[in-house]
Amino acid sequence: MSHRSGFACFVGRPNAGKSTLTNAIVGTKVAITSSRPQTTRTTVRGIVHRPDAQLVLVDTPGLHRPRTLLGERLNDLVRTTWAEVDVVAVCFPADQKIGPGDRFLTQELAKVRRTPKLAVATKTDLVGPERVAEHLLDIAALGDQTSTEWADVVPVSAVSGDQVGLLADLLVARLPEGPPLYPDGELTDAPEETIVAELVREAALEGVRDELPHSIAVVVEEMGLRPDRPADKPLLDIHANLFVERDSQKGIVIGHKGARLREVGTRARTSIEAMLGTPVYLDLRVKIAKDWQRDPRQLRRLGF
Structure with missing residues (x-):
């Protein structure tokens, strides 16, 4: 049996379910998730190992109308990613109508002519069968309007697992033949410091006001095993800075007498x-x- 290997990326507007779907296919958490839009700020690679293939999933930030230099750089990251992968899967959440953001994204993606494109109706667990059927027709119509040929259109629910395996099969089928690209058992190629910073940011996103998530950034300053511990009782020391843009935001993150920051620390740890x-x-x-x-x-x- 021939072996396939390659890269697929999930794209879509913010909060389209890309990170949750990445985690569902990989089978473990490699990308942070949140109900807030624009949670993903980096390209996160999750690696799926199968006897017949190695599928490297690249989760990308949501393509959006940028209001800041950060937003412009995240959009550039998305465009660079979809130009380099073997197959692109575009996520359209079933609980939302197709909108201008979806149309803009699809028009931009249509410029990448040779890469196969799948359309994925995400979050189908949130709506009924009639709404899913209507959504699939809208996705097909969007393809016609933007001269985008969908290689497949598939409804999935990352939460219930419905058709997640089918989507993985459809992505694998469009990868080139080749040997594995990563060692067996490796689930992501992200450095541990990056993973830790993202998990701290995910914890900080919970329970803060709507305007704050975009203002939060996390940098791991120091990380290493404590030297005086026995080998069978290791302890990993992590020192991280959580950055906000204004003094008023600092108070929100810390909370009354440090209560919120302690919650963030416990959740992140x-x-x-x-x-x-x-x-x-x-x-x-x-x-x-x-x-x-x-x-x-x-x-x-x-x-x-």
Whole structure:
């Protein structure tokens, strides 16, 4: 039996279910998720190992109308990614009508002519069968209007698992033949510091006001096993800075007498320990990087 290997990316407007779908196909959490739009800020690669194939899924930020320099750079990241992969899957959430953002994205993607494109109706668990059927017709019509030929149109639910396996099969079928690209058992190629920073940001996104998620960035300053611990009782020391843009936001993140920051630390530590399999000591500090989303120097400092 021939073996296939290659890259597929999920694209879509913000909050279209791309990260949740990536995690569902990989079978474990590799991308952070949130109910807030624009949670994903990097290209996260999740690796699916099968006897017949190795599928590398690239989760991308949502393509959107940018209001900041950060937004422009995230859009550039999406366009660069879909130009380099073997197949693109466009996510259209079934609980929302096809809108101008979907049309803009599809028109942009139509310029990438040789790459096969799948349309994915996500979040089908949130609506009834009639709405799913209507949504699939709207997706087909959008393809006609933008001269985009859908290689397949498939409804899925990452939450219930419905048709997730079928989607993986459809993506694999469009990969080139080739040997595995990553060692067996590796689930992502993201550095551990990047994973930790993202898990801290995910924890910080919970329970803050609507305007705050876009203002939060996390940088891991120091990370390593504590040297004086015995080998059978390791402890991973992590020192991370959580950056916001204004002093008022710093107060929101810290909370009354530090209560919210302690909640963030507890939630993040639990996620980090689950992903890395090591007990963690997490030291979080909140700092201000004034208007970092619009400042090229600050963006570079924060890794964008």
